Amino acid sequence: MSTYPWAAGYIDDGDRPKVVTSRFHLEDGYTLERYHATGGYDGLKAVLKKSPTEVHDEVKTATVLGRGGAGFPAGTKWGLMPAGKFPRYLVVNGDESEPGTYKDRLLMERDPHQLVEGCLIAAYAAGLSQVFLYIRGEMPLAHERVTNALNEAYAAGYIGKNILGTKFSVDIVLHWGAGAYVVGEETALIESLEGKRGEPRLKPPFFPAAIGLYGQPTIVNNVETLSNLPWLAINGAAAYTAIGTATSPGTRMVAVSGHVNRPGVYEIINGTTTFRDLFYGEEFCQGIRNGNELKAFVPGGGSAPWFTPEQLDLPFEGRLVGAAGSMLGSGAIMVMDHTTDIPKAALTLTHFYAAESCGQCTPCREGGTWLERVLQRVVDGRGTRADLDQMFEIGESICPGNFPHASSSKLGLDATPFPYKMTTICFVGPSAFAPVHSALTLFRDEFEAKIVERKHIPVSVGVVDDHH
Amino acid sequence: MSRLNEANVLVAKEIIGRYPRARSATIPLLHLSQQQNGYITDDAIAHIAELVGATSAEVLGTCTFYEMFKMAPVGKYLVNICGTMSCQLLGADELMHHAEQTLGVKAGGTTSDGMFTLEHAECQAACTEAPNMQVNYRHCHRMTTANFDELIDDLRAGRLDGEIPAHGTLARVRQQIPADKAAGVASPDAPVVPAWMPEAAQ
Numbered sequence: 001m002s003t004y005p006w007a008a009g010y011i012d013d014g015d016r017p018k019v020v021t022s023r024f025h026l027e028d029g030y031t032l033e034r035y036h037a038t039g040g041y042d043g044l045k046a047v048l049k050k051s052p053t054e055v056h057d058e059v060k061t062a063t064v065l066g067r068g069g070a071g072f073p074a075g076t077k078w079g080l081m082p083a084g085k086f087p088r089y090l091v092v093n094g095d096e097s098e099p100g101t102y103k104d105r106l107l108m109e110r111d112p113h114q115l116v117e118g119c120l121i122a123a124y125a126a127g128l129s130q131v132f133l134y135i136r137g138e139m140p141l142a143h144e145r146v147t148n149a150l151n152e153a154y155a156a157g158y159i160g161k162n163i164l165g166t167k168f169s170v171d172i173v174l175h176w177g178a179g180a181y182v183v184g185e186e187t188a189l190i191e192s193l194e195g196k197r198g199e200p201r202l203k204p205p206f207f208p209a210a211i212g213l214y215g216q217p218t219i220v221n222n223v224e225t226l227s228n229l230p231w232l233a234i235n236g237a238a239a240y241t242a243i244g245t246a247t248s249p250g251t252r253m254v255a256v257s258g259h260v261n262r263p264g265v266y267e268i269i270n271g272t273t274t275f276r277d278l279f280y281g282e283e284f285c286q287g288i289r290n291g292n293e294l295k296a297f298v299p300g301g302g303s304a305p306w307f308t309p310e311q312l313d314l315p316f317e318g319r320l321v322g323a324a325g326s327m328l329g330s331g332a333i334m335v336m337d338h339t340t341d342i343p344k345a346a347l348t349l350t351h352f353y354a355a356e357s358c359g360q361c362t363p364c365r366e367g368g369t370w371l372e373r374v375l376q377r378v379v380d381g382r383g384t385r386a387d388l389d390q391m392f393e394i395g396e397s398i399c400p401g402n403f404p405h406a407s408s409s410k411l412g413l414d415a416t417p418f419p420y421k422m423t424t425i426c427f428v429g430p431s432a433f434a435p436v437h438s439a440l441t442l443f444r445d446e447f448e449a450k451i452v453e454r455k456h457i458p459v460s461v462g463v464v465d466d467h468h
Numbered sequence: 469m470s471r472l473n474e475a476n477v478l479v480a481k482e483i484i485g486r487y488p489r490a491r492s493a494t495i496p497l498l499h500l501s502q503q504q505n506g507y508i509t510d511d512a513i514a515h516i517a518e519l520v521g522a523t524s525a526e527v528l529g530t531c532t533f534y535e536m537f538k539m540a541p542v543g544k545y546l547v548n549i550c551g552t553m554s555c556q557l558l559g560a561d562e563l564m565h566h567a568e569q570t571l572g573v574k575a576g577g578t579t580s581d582g583m584f585t586l587e588h589a590e591c592q593a594a595c596t597e598a599p600n601m602q603v604n605y606r607h608c609h610r611m612t613t614a615n616f617d618e619l620i621d622d623l624r625a626g627r628l629d630g631e632i633p634a635h636g637t638l639a640r641v642r643q644q645i646p647a648d649k650a651a652g653v654a655s656p657d658a659p660v661v662p663a664w665m666p667e668a669a670q
Contacts, residue, residue, distance in 0.1 A: 008609055009596045052665045084668065086661055087654035099552045102593035127662045129654035130488070137499075137536045138548075138592060138605045143639040151644050160649035168664040169651035173486045174643045178495050178534030181590065195494030195520060197533040214488055214656045257554035257595035264596050302553060302591075332595070334553050348556045352590055358533075 003264075007110050009102070009255070011264035014283030017243050019251045020227045021267045023111045030145050032152040035113040041158055043233030047121050048166050055125035059229070062237035063249050065270075067103075068093055068184075068222030069301065069329045071318045078126040080209035081217035087129035088217040090122055091193060091208075092226060094135040094142070095177050095184045099302030099352055100332030103253035103265055104223035108135065108142035111227070112149035116172065118226030120158065121233055123170045126219060130171055132193055137177040147174055181356035185426045186220040188358070199358045200426040224253055224331075245271030248317050252328075254278070258335035259292065260285035268316060275299065276312040279335060292337035296442060300329030302349045303431035306438035342446045346439035347375045353432035363398045364429030370394055371432055383451055388440060395433035398423060470509035472516075476500055479642070480519055486645065488655045490520040494530050498537055503636040507538040536605075543578045544634050545623055547571070548589035548602045555591075558598040564588065566613045567601075570620060583624060585635075606632050 002013040007024045023029030023038060035041070047055050060075030081088055092115070096104040107115060119131050133150075135143050150172055153159045161169045175193060177183055183192045187201035190213050205211060212218025228250060232240050241249040248271030256278055257263045262285045268278070278284045279294065288294050296306050305326040307314075314320055318328050336345060354368035371394050377383045401420040422430050440447060472480055480500060484493040497519060501512040508531055510524075517527045531537045549567055551560045568574055571584050578585040594600045597609035601616075608619060622628050633640060654660070661668055 008607075009594060053667075086659045086668075087656060089654070096593050097591055099591040100554060100595050101591075102595060105593045124664065127665045127668050129660070129662055130651075136593070137534070137638065138602065140605050140638045141607075144641050147639055147641045147643050151641070154644070154646060154649050157649070159651075160645070161651045166664065168662075171486070171645060171651045171653070173645075175492075176496065176499065176638065178499065179536035180534050192495065193492055194489065195491035195522065195530060196526075197529055216656050255596055257598060258557050263554075263598075298553070334557070334595070336557065340557065345553060345557065348551065348553050352552055355590065 007106060009265045010106055010110075011262065011266055016267065016269055017251060018267055019231045019243070020107060020111070020114065020224060020253065023114070024106070029110055030112055030149065032113060032149070032156060039234065040113050041117055043230035044117050044120050044158065045164065047124055047233045048164060048168060052125050052127060055121065055233070058237050059125060059232065062232055062240040064225060064228050064232065064240070065248065065318070066222055067224035067252065067331065069098065071328065074221060074225050077209060077221070078122070078219055080207070081126070081219070082210060085217050086127070088127055088219070089213045090119060090126070090128040090131040091189060091213060091218055091220045092119060092131065092133040092223060093184065093186065093189055093220055094133060094223045095189060096136055096223070096330070097181045097184050098330045098332060099349060100255060100257055100298060100334045101301050101330040102255050103331060105139050105142050106265060107223050107227050108139070109145050112146045113153065114227050114230055115146070115223055116149050116153050116159070118229040119172055120163070120170065121229040122219065122221060122226055124168050128170065128219060130173065132173050132175050132213070134175045134177060134189055134193060137179050143174070143176055150174055180358075182358045182426065182428055185428075188426070189220060190218065197358070199360045202425055244269055245317060247271065247319055252316060252331050254316070254331040254333060256285050256333045256335065259289045259337035259340070260287065260335050261289055262286045271315060271317040273316045274313050275307070275316070275333070278333065279312070288335070288337050292339060294335065295338045295340055296336045296342070298332070298334040300327045301332040302352060303427060303434055304329050305434050306442060308442060342439050342443040343375065343379050343450060346435040347372070347379050349435035350375055350432050353428055357428055357432070361424040361429060363423045364432065367394050367398045368429060368432035371436060375436060378447060378450055381450055381452055385448070385451055388444070388447055391436050391440065395437055398433050399430040470501075470505050470511045472501060472512070473504060476504055484520065486653065488653045491522050494520055494522065494527055495534070498531055499638060502537060503638070506634070506636045507541050542635055543583050543585035545583060545603050545632070546585050546587060546635050548587045548592070548605070550589050550592045550600045552591035554595035555598040555600055560599045563599050563601070563611050563613070563616065566616060570617060584620070604632050604635050605638065
């Protein structure tokens, strides 16, 4: 059996190690009873016998990369907090909303105790005095499951005062969002948690590890990142790094959606699985639907520059994908077959980012909507050739320079090539341009096919256009 | 009208007590208010402002930033059809068209019987099960025109009342932090070195 009715979307096929999805095949994997019966909270018990520094070192040695998008190692992140400044907070980023992404929702719905245990391990190791678990508003089932898990864990003495009879004390407070994509950005998440509009803060100076929630040192970690910690605590860094590659150890949860035969969420081996394996492999998506040709794919969430079949043999490895001009982001892959209307697909994503702009930065607020409008009229067959160039001009004002900037180790950019530069505080602005840039660069002919030549129509009666 | 009722004021105070700064409870209290009234009223804004020690303008600013908060009544069921990439690639436009025809309202509208509000939504984190929609944020996967019609019939007939609460109610359980188990809030105003890592004091 490879799919389970209670975990729609998750596909468990092939013989791969399971770090975070080991309970997805259990219908009641979210209960404390089942969690206990399957080794639950053993990681916490093991950790409490060690010093916080030893636990932190273990996470550093394992190189647990952040699963939210940036891929920054969690252990290193924890080490960035200034010494001696307390209290420090943990904010769990469960505001999953990047187009194409979903794995955090499944982790919260299917194995909430694993997340709770991960939070406790992180809090112990990094000296975090209170945890805020921020769940996206539009996920009431995740909300209910995590709430029940927290209530059970409090009653069992895993959370709260003097956990399991030790000096370790921490509360985990459930918090929930209310629908705003930008809040997935860590500083916006903190603003939102402070009860404000979810507008990202400028970095520097507002790196959360230094100046975060209420101005205190704060660690913002993704749900999947934290869900790795119980397994790591039990099995150790050596076992963790034995999976995957040296630069990308462990596993990754990826969601492959769009025009494939078996779209699904898979836990894959990090760093070695290629996009070809994922799209065509028997244990994964089993080919493009109807035997169609692959046209393009988005390798790492809606913000990521697109790839074509040329990049199929790239492994799921951040540096290599970065060097090829895109990013792995949040493990969301969207596949387009040859029947796809490319300008329309790009419009869908640009619309998303334009709609989700928080409005703080002019290039994003104005540029995003402007891009959407121009692209809309091209898609509707009302565009001109000049519109195509204009879209690049607008993009240039949001993220100037060589875009997407294929990484170069000389510039030290080999991990995060996107975007090269930006005129906005956060990534939402550049993200509105990324799909347009990719689509226009790779498939300009499709845009040109939608252009109506209007040179003989007098201007005064010719162009019906939107107003600003 | 529409201030939090007595029972909810108690819930609100408990929620506020979990945060080092009361204003952090703004979004949870707005949800509580929406659960009570179905939408957010000006009086509710003023009441929440009072409770969290902010101005009404600050609470209103927060409220209007987040699309889940409705400033006017909506239907008993909020029908959100995802239109982001994976769903769009697999028939979201057709689904939306069908929904508009079936319900007799355009996206953004509410049916005259007050049962349904139809909305265009962004990515719902279920992309492999496209096309998706949510009813009061409960996921409905792999929608076809046929199972859309069936779902609407079931909702109208009340057959899903046990699974999908009326708009405003998100989770049907609340977090409980027993007083005798709580570690307590970690206030920035009273910095304390974590008891389990005394060496960090240096």
